[in-house]
Structure formats: C-alpha cells, structure tokens
Amino acid sequence: xxxxxxxxxxxxARSIADVGLPHPLLVDAARxxxxxxxxxxxxxxxxxxxxxxxxxxxxxxxxxLHTNLGRAPLGATGALGAxxxxxxxxxxxxxSRRAHAGRLLARAGGAEDALVVNNGAAAVLLALxxxxxxxxxxxxxxxxxxxxxxxxxxxxxxxxxxRLVEVGTTNRTRLADYERALAHDPALILKVHRSNYRITGFxxxxxxxxxxxxxxxxxxxxxxxLLDAACPWLAGxxxxxxxxxxxxxxTLATGATLVTFSGDKLLGGPQAGVLAGARVAxxxxxxxxxxxxxxxxxxxxxxxxxxxxxxxxxxxxxxPFWRMAxxxxxxxxxxxxxxxxxxxxxxxxxxxxxxxxxxxxxSAGVAVPGDHSAALRAHEPPVIARVAENRTxxxxxxxxxxxxxxxxxxxxxxxxxx
Ligand SMILES: *Cc1c(COP(=O)(O)O)cnc(C)c1O
Numbered sequence: 001x002x003x004x005x006x007x008x009x010x011x012x013a014r015s016i017a018d019v020g021l022p023h024p025l026l027v028d029a030a031r032x033x034x035x036x037x038x039x040x041x042x043x044x045x046x047x048x049x050x051x052x053x054x055x056x057x058x059x060x061x062x063x064x065l066h067t068n069l070g071r072a073p074l075g076a077t078g079a080l081g082a083x084x085x086x087x088x089x090x091x092x093x094x095x096s097r098r099a100h101a102g103r104l105l106a107r108a109g110g111a112e113d114a115l116v117v118n119n120g121a122a123a124v125l126l127a128l129x130x131x132x133x134x135x136x137x138x139x140x141x142x143x144x145x146x147x148x149x150x151x152x153x154x155x156x157x158x159x160x161x162x163r164l165v166e167v168g169t170t171n172r173t174r175l176a177d178y179e180r181a182l183a184h185d186p187a188l189i190l191k192v193h194r195s196n197y198r199i200t201g202f203x204x205x206x207x208x209x210x211x212x213x214x215x216x217x218x219x220x221x222x223x224x225x226l227l228d229a230a231c232p233w234l235a236g237x238x239x240x241x242x243x244x245x246x247x248x249x250x251t252l253a254t255g256a257t258l259v260t261f262s263g264d265k266l267l268g269g270p271q272a273g274v275l276a277g278a279r280v281a282x283x284x285x286x287x288x289x290x291x292x293x294x295x296x297x298x299x300x301x302x303x304x305x306x307x308x309x310x311x312x313x314x315x316x317x318x319x320p321f322w323r324m325a326x327x328x329x330x331x332x333x334x335x336x337x338x339x340x341x342x343x344x345x346x347x348x349x350x351x352x353x354x355x356x357x358x359x360x361x362x363s364a365g366v367a368v369p370g371d372h373s374a375a376l377r378a379h380e381p382p383v384i385a386r387v388a389e390n391r392t393x394x395x396x397x398x399x400x401x402x403x404x405x406x407x408x409x410x411x412x413x414x415x416x417x418x
Contacts, residue, residue, distance in 0.1 A: 007034075007039055009030045009031050009034060010027070010030075012030035012034065012039055013026040013027045013029070013030040014026075015042075016029070016030070016042055016043045016046050019043065019046040019047055019050055021046055021049060021050055025046070025049055026042075026046055028049070029042050029043075029046035029049060030042045030046075033045055055381065055382070056381050057069060057383070057384055058382070058383045058384065058399055058400075058403045058406050058407060058410075059073070059384055060365065060376075060384060060385045060386075060393075060394035060395055060396070060398065060399050060407055061384055061385065061386050061395060061398060062347055062348070062349035062350065062363055062386060062393070062395025062397055062398055063349070063350055063352035063353075063398065064324060064325055064349060064350070064351050064352055064353070064361075064398055065264070065265055065266075065321070065351055065352040065353025065355060066352055066398070067148060067352070067353055067354070069384060070271075071262075071264035071265060071271070071352075071353045072263075072267070072268045072270075072320070072321045072353070073320040073321060073324070073398075073400070074269075074303055074320065075318070075319075075320055083298050083302070085298045085301070097295065097298075097301060098115060098116075098286065100305050101116050101301045101302075101304040101305040101308055102114045102115055102116050102274075104305060104308035104309060104312060105227075105274055105276065105304070105308045106276055107312060108227055108228075108308050108311040108312050109228065109249050109252070109276055110228070110248070110252055110253060111248070111252055111259075111276035111282075112278055112279040113277070113278075113279045113282040113283070114274055114275065114277075114282060115274070115275045115276075115282050115286050115291070116263070116272050116273070116274055116296055116300070116301060116304060117272070117273040117274075117275070117291070117294040117295060117296065118271070118272065118273060118294050118295070118296050119263075119271055119272065119273045120147075120151075120221075120223060120225075120260060120261060120263075120265075120273040121147075121151045121156065121273065122273045122294040123221075123260035123261070123262075123273030123274060123275045124153075124156055124221050124260050124273075125156050125159060125160055125290070125294070126275065126285050126288060126290050126291060127219055127258055127260055127281075128156065128157060128160035128161075128162045128190070129160040129161060129162075129288055130284045130287070130290070130291075131187055131188055131219065131258070131281060131284060131285070132160065132162035132186075132187035132188050133160060133161035133162055134161055134162070134163075135162060135163065135185070135186065135187035136164075136165045136181075136184040136185065136186040136187060137157060137162045137163065137164060137165065137186060137187060137188055137189075137190050138165045138167055138181045138184070138186045138188075138189045138216075139153065139164060139165070139166060139191075139192065140166075140167055140168045140177070140178075140191070140192075140205065140206070141166050141167065141168050141169055141170055142168060142169070142170050142171060142172070142173050142194070142199060142203075142205060143173075143190075143191065143192035143205075144166065144192075145192055145194055145195070145196075145197070147195060147196060147223065148196065148354050153190075153192055153221075157190075162187065163184075165181050165184050165186060167180070167181045170199070171199055171201070171202055171203045171204075172203060172204040172205075173204065173206060174204060174206065175206050175210055175211075175214075178206060178211060178214055179214065182214060182216070187216075187217070188216055188219050188257070189211050189214065189216050189217070189218045189219070190218075190219050190220075190221065191208060191211060191218060191219070191220045191221070192220075192221045192223075193220070193222050193223045193224070193246055195223040195224060195354050195357075196354040196355070196357050197357050198358060207254075208220060208251055208254045208255070208256050209254045209255065212254065212255035212256065217258070217281065218255070218256045218257055219256070219258045219259070219260070220246070220256045220258070220259045221259075221260045221261075222246055222247075222248060222251060222260065222261045223261060223262060223265065223354070224245065224261060224262065224265040224266040224267075224353075224355040224356075225248070225261035225262050225263065225265050225266050225267030225274065226245050226246070226247040226266045226267075227247060227249060227267065227311055228247050228248065228249040228250070229245070229246075229247035229249070229250050230249075231316070232314050233310065233311050233313075233314045233315060233316035233319070233322065234316045234322065234326060235316075236326065239326060239361075241351070241356065241359045241360070241361050242356075245266070245355075245356060248261065248276060256277065257278050257281050258275055258276070258277035258278065258281045258285075259275075259276055259277055260273065260274065260275050260276075261273070261274050263300075263304055263307075264353070265353045265354070265355050266321070266351070266355055267307060268307055268319040268320065268321030268322055269303055269306075269307035269308075269319075270299075270300045270304055271300070272296055272300050273294075306318075307319055320400070324397055324398060324400075325351070325361065325397075327397060329346065329362050329363060329364050332363055332364035332365065332396045332397055333346075333364040335401060336364050336365050336366050336396055338404065339366055339404060339408040339411070340408060341368070341408050341411045341412055341416065342366030342367055342368040342394070342411060343366060343367050343368070344364065344365075344366060345364065345365060345366065345367045345393070346364050347363045347364055347365050347393060347395045347397075348360040348361070348363060349362075349363035349395055349397040349398065361397065363397040364395075364396060364397075365393060365394045365395040365396045365397070366393075366394050366396075366411070367391045367392065367393050367394075368391065368392050368416035369390070369391055369392075369416075370390060370391070370392065371390060371392060372385070372392045372411070372414040372416045373385050373386075373387050375410075375413075375414035375415070375416075376392070376410050376411070376414055379406075379409075379413060379414070381406060383406060383407055383410040383411075392416060394411065
C-alpha cells in the first residue's frame with residue numbers, strides 16, 4: 001500500500017533537467033509547483049522561466065527602433081576576450097576608455113570631443129550636473145517633455161542640482177522670452193528636441209543659432225543621434241522621411257556648446273548616451289564624479305566603435321538600422337513574394353523609438369487572415385508581428401533577410417494561410 005507523497009523538490013527538479021536551465025532555477029520552479037499544490041506544473045514553470053531569458057527575436061513589426069525589442073538592431077558583435085579598454089598599447093600604461101568610441105564619434109559628428117555614458121538620459125543628467133549645478137538653466141515651456149519610460153526634463157533638471165527657469169508658453173517661445181531670463185544669470189540655455197510628439201498650428205520656437213547669440217552656452221538634447229543631416233554614409237543621400245530632423249554636426253556648427261543623444265536611436269548602435277561638443281565642456285563632464293557612475297562597459301564601447309567606424313568609412317550598409325531603413329519597397333515586395341505564404345501587401349513602417357513622430361516609411365510584407373501573434377511569439381525563435389483589422393501583418397523592412405525563412409516557417413507552423 002503506497003501513499004501519494006509529494007515528490008522531493010530536488011527529485012522533481014532533476015526530473016525536468018531537460019529544460020536546460022541551471023539546477024538552482026529548476027529548483028525554484030519545482031518549489032513553486034509544489035507550493036501551489038500542482039507538482040506536475042514544474043516543467044511548464046521552468047519552461048516559462050527559460051522563455052523569459054533574454055533571447056534573439058525576429059522583429060516583423062515594421063517599427064525599426066522598437067523600444068520593447070531593444071531599439072536599434074545590432075549586428076553580430078564578436079564576443080571579446082580581454083581588450084585594451086584602459087591600456088595604452090604604446091606605453092603599456094593605463095589608458096582611457098574615452099580613446100576609442102568617444103573619439104571616433106566626435107570625429108564622425110564634427111565635435112572637438114565626446115564622452116560616452118549609459119543612455120541618453122544619463123547624458124542629459126551629467127551635462128546639467130557638470131555645467132549647471134547650483135545655477136539656473138533656461139528651458140522653453142514647449143520643450144519640458146517626457147520621453148518614454150518616465151524621462152522628464154524638469155525631474156532630470158532637479159536631480160542635476162540645477163534650477164529650472166521656464167520661458168515662453170507651450171506653443172510659442174520667442175527670443176525676447178529667453179532674453180528676459182538672462183536676468184537669472186543662467187549657466188546655460190537648454191534646448192530639447194521634441195522627439196516623440198509634434199506641436200503644429202500657431203507655434204513659434206527659437207533656433208539654436210539665435211540662442212547662441214545670447215552669449216550663454218547652449219546645450220541641445222538632440223535625442224535621436226542623427227550624426228549629419230547630409231547622411232554621407234548613404235549612397236542616395238538623406239531619405240525624404242528624415243527631413244527636418246536636427247543633426248549633431250549641423251547643431252554644433254551653428255555654435256551649440258554641447259549636444260547629447262542616444263546610441264540606440266538613429267545612430268543605430270547599442271544602448272548608450274553621448275555628450276559631444278566643445279572640449280572644455282566635455283572635459284568638465286568627464287571630470288564630474290557622476291561620470292564614473294554612468295560610464296559604459298567594454299561591450300557597449302566595442303559595439304559603438306563599430307558603428308562609429310562604419311560612419312567614418314561612409315558605410316551605412318554596415319549599420320543594420322540604416323541598411324533596413326533604406327531598402328526599397330520593391331526589394332521588400334520581392335522578399336515577401338519569395339516567402340510563399342500569405343498575401344503580399346504594402347505596409348507603412350515607422351522609425352519608432354520615440355523619434356520622428358508621424359513619419360512613415362513605405363514598406364511591404366505579408367498579411368494572413370486572423371490573429372496569429374501569440375503563435376508567432378511562441379515560435380523558436382519568436383517572431384513579433386502586428387495585428388490590424390483581424391489580419392496578422394509581417395513587415396519585412398525590420399526583418400534581417402537572413403531571417404525571412406524563419407518568418408515563413410513561423411507563419412506556416414502557426415497555421416496561417418492566405
Ligand atoms: C530618447 C531621448 C532621451 C532619452 O534617451 P535614452 O537613451 O532613452 O535614455 C532624452 N532626450 C531626448 C530628446 C530623447 O529623444
């Protein structure tokens with residue numbers, strides 16, 4: 001006569017070893033399953049934990065810089081062993097981690113110097129802390145923005161120790177508004193790019209060139225990191241949808257002291273933030289104690305260096321974002337037809353990532369009837385698609401051509417047919 005006894009946690013964990021997780025994580029799944037009174041759920045729990053790990057997915061959403069999918073796609077970045085991150089190979093002495101990616105980005109963007117930090121928010125925080133703590137910073141009320149994920153200019157300004165002096169109104173700010181604020185003896189004027197929204201209609205703002213004439217340092221939070229409005233890395237020059245997007249080189253040439261931007265938006269690199277501009281200003285930021293807390297590691301600097309070298313070689317094709325963004329609709333339609341599943345359709349891709357609001361890039365892909373998004377996400381590797389009007393849409397502009405076969409196989413195994 002045997003009595004049903006709950007299995008031991010350890011035995012249960014061993015019985016699901018084929019899920020492939022390290023033993024302590026299998027133990028967690030086993031323990032949770034037993035605690036829930038359903039030992040048989042241990043495998044499903046372990047599988048769910050395995051699926052939650054960071055992994056490669058295929059982005060078929062048509063959103064080039066999809067924040068939930070890590071923004072700019074990265075090329076294969078060869079895993080590095082030891083590096084000369086802070087070693088001067090000539091002297092054998094300690095070098096600077098500013099000597100590679102930062103210097104190259106400065107060169108590519110027409111800046112005297114540049115400093116890399118962990119993200120765009122950190123770049124703004126550091127610039128304000130280093131250049132304006134304890135003093136006033138003038139910002140237009142039309143630029144007191146929130147960028148996705150709770151980055152709010154007034155809050156960051158407060159954290160930096162600077163004092164916010166708001167000028168103008170939500171829709172109109174004039175030079176005279178800034179002039180009046182000079183009575184506060186501001187450390188700098190901050191101009192913020194309204195990356196993720198538009199103000200249209202009865203509006204007015206002051207260009208960087210005019211602000212510079214007021215005689216105070218002008219710091220511009222560009223956000224998206226377009227290095228040069230002329231896009232010399234693209235054989236065909238700047239695409240039409242980029243019109244009006246402010247760029248690093250032109251903003252600095254106009255006289256801005258410092259610009260800040262993200263590494264993983266239009267720059268097309270890894271998550272990072274960059275401060276670029278006048279050497280004294282960049283130096284002041286690099287010397288500030290926060291710089292150490294915000295500094296990136298070798299993996300990020302290595303990936304950013306690859307992007308910077310591609311810009312300097314004028315090889316936009318070596319940067320996945322630009323390669324994907326500039327494919328012709330014809331190329332995409334041919335790839336869609338070659339999938340052999342679904343109906344070939346014209347679509348509208350978007351830059352995404354909180355850049356270029358309202359901008360659409362003509363695109364193409366396939367459509368199948370019904371919502372198959374969950375089945376596609378469950379595929380290995382997961383395929384992330386869009387659903388509209390009860391059709392599943394796979395936009396090929398954001399899919400690496402090497403993954404077209406994955407999209408086709410995922411659609412077939414999801415039972416999707418045109
Ligand atoms: C995106 C953005 C930020 C924040 O950059 P993260 O890299 O997301 O931290 C700050 N300012 C502007 C104008 C932006 O567009």
